[in-house]
Amino acid sequence: MDAGGELDFSSAVVAVLKSLRPGDVISYGEVAEEAGFPGAARAVGGVLKRVEGLPWWRVVNAAGRLVPGHEVKQAEMLSAEGVLVQNGKVVRR
DNA sequence: TATCTGACGATAG
DNA sequence: CCTATCGCCAGAT
Numbered sequence: 001m002d003a004g005g006e007l008d009f010s011s012a013v014v015a016v017l018k019s020l021r022p023g024d025v026i027s028y029g030e031v032a033e034e035a036g037f038p039g040a041a042r043a044v045g046g047v048l049k050r051v052e053g054l055p056w057w058r059v060v061n062a063a064g065r066l067v068p069g070h071e072v073k074q075a076e077m078l079s080a081e082g083v084l085v086q087n088g089k090v091v092r093r
Numbered sequence: 094t095a096t097c098t099g100a101c102g103a104t105a106g
Numbered sequence: 107c108c109t110a111t112c113g114c115c116a117g118a119t
Contacts, residue, residue, distance in 0.1 A: 009116060028101050032115085041101040043116035049100050050117075056100070067100045074100095 013047045023082040027062045064090040
């Protein structure tokens with residue numbers, strides 16, 4: 001049975017996000033690579049934006065910049081999990 | 094099936 | 107530091 005083919009990508013991305021743990025941060029490119037779709041960073045953003053129930057706040061861009069339009073909330077979630085955020089950017093230590 | 098879009102990445106100015 | 111452009115991919119219409 002063909003259970004909705006496009007689930008391959010979205011499901012893989014969701015699996016990676018679910019594997020993340022509180023206090024962990026990852027970039028879109030890293031998610032795509034871990035999911036098995038290197039270079040599909042943009043598609044990852046699409047899944048996080050459309051699919052709900054995902055820890056989108058743990059995903060930032062390659063520059064460590066927070067998501068535009070959700071910087072405040074994301075910084076709040078990350079800092080609440082122990083992630084250090086400065087000037088809208090994630091600081092890994 | 095074709096076309097446009099976008100919570101990206103990197104480079105250039 | 108910011109904006110603009112090109113290349114990349116999957117999803118939506």
